[in-house]
Amino acid sequence: MAGATGGTNPIQVIDDNPMSFRQWVVIVLMILLNALDGFDVLSSAFAAPGISEEWGIPRSELGIVLSAELVGMGFGSLILGGVADKIGRKPAMLLCLVVMAVGMYMAHAATGVSELTIWRLITGLGIGGMLAATNAVTAETSNKKDRSLAMALYVIGYPLGGVIGGFAAQSWLLVDYDWRAVFLFGAIVTAVMIPLVMLLVPETPAFYAARRPEGALAKINKSLRALRQPEIAELPPVPETVAKPKVTDILSNPRLRPVTLLLAFGYMFHTLTFYFILKFAVQIVHDAGFTQPEAASTLTVANIGGAVGGAIFGFALKKWDIKGPTIAAAVLGSAAVAAFGMGSDTLWGWRIAAFLTMFFLNAAIVGYYAAFARGFPAYARATGTGFVLGVGRAGAAGSPIIAGFLFTALGNEQLLTVSIVMSLGAIIGAGLLWLLPMRDADADLGISTAEAAR
Template sequence: MAGPSSGGANPINVINDTPMGARQFIVVILMVLLNALDGFDVLSSAFAAPGIMEDWGITRTELGVVLSAELVGMGFGSVILGGAADKYGRKATMLACLAVMAVGMYMASQADGVTIMTVWRFITGLGIGGMLASTNAVVAETTSKNGRSLSMAFYVIGYPVGGVIGGFAAQEWLLVQYDWQAVFIFGAIVTALMIPLVLLLVPETPAYYAARRPADAVAKINRSLAAFGKPPIEELPALKETGPKPKATDILGDAKLRPITLLLAFGYMAHTFTFYYILKNAPTIVALAGFSPAEGASSLTYANIGGAIGGAIFGFFLKKFGLKGPTIAALLLGVGAVLYFGIGHESLWEWRIAALLTMFFLNAAIVGYYAAFALSFPAYARASGTGFVLGVGRFGAAGSPIVAGALFDYFGNQEVFIVSAIMSAGSVIAMFLLWIMPIRDADEEALKAELAEKAET
């Protein structure tokens, strides 16, 4: 039950400074599950890849186009639907994305050639991209300041956990008892089941209403605060009547936000090139090394186990040591792990351990990037900023399977892995440049400015 009224308090401050309640934990858990769903939906084509390649008789280059399709869609979805989440709300955007993903996954199971499969994987990627931008914003806006770092870490590890669950389902059940089409059907069913959960359990965030100022904003904010067990507010701080109004395009138009946005975007792009190179190619690389498609899929399962463990541990490092140092360390160790995977291995277990170690460090760095997204953008542009950065990153990720597929026609694993490691080194440079720039809590800075302005008047 809500406590005493918070008067004219900023609702962002109410969420930031009060202990987290049961409903907030439920929302975070649901966001973790949605991120796990995204992880499975993205990797479903990688699990199915050996079977598709064998069934359709396609080349590695053609397979690379299929594997990149949803990543291209994710790039467009992150940018376009990230903006929609700032305009129409986080909840409405998540529901729309789930519907798109469910349809795309099912129709992919019915595809009978590269072209139609590429179309449906692109459409699925649109939904996944918008979902990632929305869920990241929801975690940032429904958690207290004290609980945000760990909540963000657990949110990020949902992605590899989805890959782990999907990997076990694929290698032990779907690819053994059925065929590659079953992977997509399974994903479509689970995606559809998430729609009523989001509809019933996830309120729109107070920060969204505070930023958009719709009609009856205070009443809507108070309904959202009540759902989280927080005290109501009586009024919102007054907006400035003079000067330019804040807008989502400030992520590139504002002199303070622009360099941070660009460094995050291109650093994340370089990192995701390597990240998705491993995720998309590991099953096929292992299968072509003399193992079965199911055994190839198992390497991806262990990669995702490493990613989940690395992300969870990294969350505690963030809480203790801050953002930048641990993220740079994870990126550097990831470069070494990528090179170790690329030297090749004799036994299946050696491949599995190499995959686990590689994703341990690569996903730890992803946690660092997502925490930076949450801190760097104010509420009115958080989904747009996150969506832009994710979009640029996904275009780098989308190029990874295509570039790798083309390089594999001329070079061996080791040479292609060196290219991938060089891309990760570029991400280290971008994060180091961010190290010397002040990443602040954008919502806290906006709140201080509002309070200072009220004090002057």
């Protein structure tokens, strides 16, 4: 754009103008980064049968290995999510990509369970921070009209990574090589994303508007130009009567506190159910008598279900509000997990059961992410999202550990009992989501639009 438009609010510029091709390029890259996260997380699940056979470990010990990156993701979301609100979304993403690439490469070279667990933990740190940053970029780069769709497409990137990685694992990596090749493949793809982010992703105008660094106006307009949006003439004024917002508001602000806690614990319980299938499906099907590539195909089909369910749900959110459909998807997902526990005599029976679990459970994840984008204002969006994801990872990390010990205590043949227990998390999460007050945080708190314009 040749000159400033006379406006003063870059967030409103993004909200009100049609999406440019350049904005969609950024959204596509965020989808790919989320897909990368999805593959990196599931790489240990694809490798699980090979790991357990090479080192002879039981399901209880395997559950700890499978949870390592999920524990790391929790800390990464809390620590590196806040970094994205301090130094910027783009630097945080680049930092996380380096951590992930190193962690994946070193995991492929591990010589024992403890070493592998440590490197998976480190990989998880990068994934957790990446999720918080990319979620914020997706929300802040899309306009108000298309934000729900953009968030839905972003979320289905996660199972899409599992689909692509699953096809690579079952048709190539686990056929021609061993489980270590899965981690090496992830390290290479992660490294490739670093220059793409450097070249194609600008810092978001919302970040500069919230943080007000030196030269904020020039930086905001540079970002707006990169996104092919009109520039602003001056910075929006900060009302004298309004205290400068702090990222700690997610817990101290009486309007944000209930949103933060209900989203955090609702998401935590939902991931308890979600990751049971993602982490143990391959091992369960392999133990039922199928080969490693055949068992891996079950997880691939499950992720196809997640991508399809997330896409359909994203379009549904353009017509309906977030809360009701998300609760319904979570309840149906819980029922599908319980049904998965009934088992099957055929590979396609396992595949269909896994497809249905992720179809509904990932649809609910889309709803949660849309709620993150709406529930937290721009100045604390990455911090709020990081906090929620960090708490949520307690459920994700606990899922394979709890399931592993249930299998050890009850016996591997008690799949139905274990599945019913693990399905309860999504039900509890749905109950907490029902209590959530759904507001647009930016408009409600008056940080970025109405209040700033006064």
